Amino acid sequence: MNSIVCLKQVPDTEAQIRVKPDGSDVVLDGVKFIINPYDEFGIEEALRLKEKAGSGKVTLVCLGPARCVEAIRTGLAMGADDAFHLDDPAFEGGDAIATAKALAEQIKKMQYDIIFCGKQAIDDDQGQVGVALAEFLNLPHACLVTKVEIAPDKKSCTVNRQIVGGEEVIELPLPCVITTQKGLNEPRYASLPGIMKAKKKPLVSVKAADLGLTETGTAAAKTKGVNFSLPPARTAAKLIQGESPEEKAVKLAKVLREEAKVI
């Protein structure tokens, strides 16, 4: 099984995100970066498929600035075999669909059975790249996947995916694109030998020109974020006072009906 895993480096979920005074962008100085948590499920699943098949390769593809090398090396330390880093100022300012287009051009040159993408990146929260990538590669896809089973003949896979109010089991021909959801697996940590080995694994830097793309980044983007702002802060809670928990419970019900008018 040869798998491709698309990887994004994102700010840690704990990070406090700030906004430039003029609202033109967010400020990410000093923020700790991690592998997008949903992409880790993809790496783990790809490693498990390779281990189960007893052969094959796991290749990471990442688009982003130079700092992303750290996330890529972490993925290699988990056990991925090699990586392509789409690292070019020409990619800056691209939106999700422009990113998917660039990833698709890279992936068209590669041999693979299955592609994993996180269901969304936890910074932009768009959740578009996996689906758009499948469209640009003319492949079927399944979103929000929590279980993957490859058929014995390796020509198809059966996946479970979350839908409203339940779950759907669908069969897709390979190759296909899977977007991963929490519940798929428990991603492993990089081992110390893994970290040592990762330093020597192939990591190829790719430029926009290598992909034959003339329009990338801002020029290819059809959406642009402006007027970044912090959400209005909620003021501290009105605490319900009372002598006993029972009294507070009764008062809470009353206040929700009469003051908040939500009951």
Next chain:
Amino acid sequence: MGKGIWVFAEQAEGKVRKVTFEMLSAARKIADAKGEQLCAVCLGKDIAGLADSFAPYGADMVYMVTHDLLAQYTTDGYAKALCDLITKEQPSVILFGATVLGRDLSAKVAARVGAGLASDCVDIKLDGSGNITIRRPMYAGKVYADVIFPNASIIAASMRPNVLVPGAPDASRKAEVVTVTPELSATDIRVKVKEVVKTAAGKVDLTEAERIVSGGRGMKAAENFKMLEELAEVIGATVGASRAAVDAGWRPQSDQVGQTGKVVSPNLYIACGISGSIQHYAGMGTSKVIVAINKDSEAPIFSKCDYGVVDDLFKVVPVFTAELKKMMAE
């Protein structure tokens, strides 16, 4: 008349999703300001009975796209039927609900027709020059941004359910209904739906729920969630959970609210035994009224909610439930 503003009218089992009406009401204002026609586009099989649902909320025109192969949602089937209609009719704006289906379909359609797409948005309006700007949370709600569409010939967005306020339906409004038979064949659909498992039959999904009762680490055990289910039953709420409760195995992952779970926007969110981590808040911070019940007065949730009860939830919740039951019966 312009080329038209479209609202994708999502239906499941013959019932239109509420977010459709929310979007029609919001889009009606845009259509009026821009002098464009507002169209609802509904896909499925045996859906003729829904055709009159959309005019009262502002639709001027309704496309009913029906085909046997649309009986069940597949991205391939829906995307082909919708993209073919888009290519023919050339709308300027298409709105989807930011549901599981809507987010999947919108990304596919936008990639295929070359639309600019903003996902999971909370507002749509016109700027001073009459251009559409769309507001959306990023970083799980830690930041908001306005999205503009500089190079897009078609503007697409998925709108978060429960955020836009639907107007009162006007039963006297009428719309032109056009039935469309898409060119679809079985070979267009590459995936095969083998089984649909309903885990919460009859329950409103967290993402669409108007009221949510959520439990965290303070619930102490899976069986204690029965107390929250009883509360939820009384007020017609859906039960959610924090990551701690899910990781402890007390609740299924599909119940998780937060940055790595579901993002919800109910009118009322009742957090029981939840400390209120930044990741949890990211998933429910846009709720209209947040109530926290937690015995730890230092819990961060008390600085981010509207009403707080600092006390033992095991003593508060049963009395709270009983009191609400009385109120609901009045």
